[in-house]
Amino acid sequence: QSALTQPASVSGSPGQSITIYCSGTSSDVGGYKSVSWYQQHPGKAPKLMIFDVGNRPSGVSNRFSGSKSGNTASLTISGLQAEDEADYYCNSYTSTSTVFVFGTGTKVTVL
C-alpha cells in the first residue's frame, strides 16, 4: 500500500485561501467516505481537523473545509492565518490489509 500523494508544499498570504490535494485510488480515497485530515505543528502530536471527508470536529475553525471528487480529496483553508502554518496529512481507510494509509504530507507556509 503506497502513501497517498500530496504536494510537498503550499503557501499563501494571510487572508488568502489555499487548497491541498490528496490523491489516492479506488481502493482508498475513491472507495470510502473515510478521508480525514490532520494538522501537525513541529514537535507536536497531530490534530484531527476534518473527518469523513468534510466534517469538522468540535472546536476546529470553520475556515477549514474538506471535500472529495473521485480518487482525490482536498482540504481548503480559507482566511489563512499565521497559526495555520504547519504540516498537513490526509488519511484514508483502505480495502487492503494495511487498513489505513496516510498522505505524504504538505507543509503549509504563510507568507
Added chain:
Amino acid sequence: EVQLVESGGGLVQPGGSLRLSCAASGFTFSSYWMHWVRQAPGKGLEWVSRVNNDESSTNYADSVKGRFTISRDNAKNTLYLQMNSLRLEDTAVYFCARGSMVGKGARYFDLWGRGTLVTVSS
C-alpha cells in the same frame, strides 16, 4: 482530562526488542479501538497497527507484520506495542491514537498522545 501518554521508547540495537505503553485517561478506554502511528525523523506519518476494544481483532501494516504485536489491558487503561526484530527503519516517534467507539464505525483518529521516540542503532 482526556489524554494519552506514551512511554517505553529508547535506544535499542538492530534485532532487539522493545515494548511501548500508552496510558489512557479521561474516557472509557474499553469502548474504543486504539491505534499506533509512527513518524520517522523528518518524515511523514505511517499507520502501524490497531486493536478493537476486546482484543479480538487486530491489524498491522505490512512493514511490521510478524514483528510487532499490539495488545491492551482494559483493567489498566493501557495500550501496548511489543516490537521484536527491530530494524534501523523502525526508528521513529511512536504515537498512540484513539479510534472509533465500538459500534460507531468511525475511521479516523480523534485523540493523540505526544509520542515516544524509538531509536534503533548499533
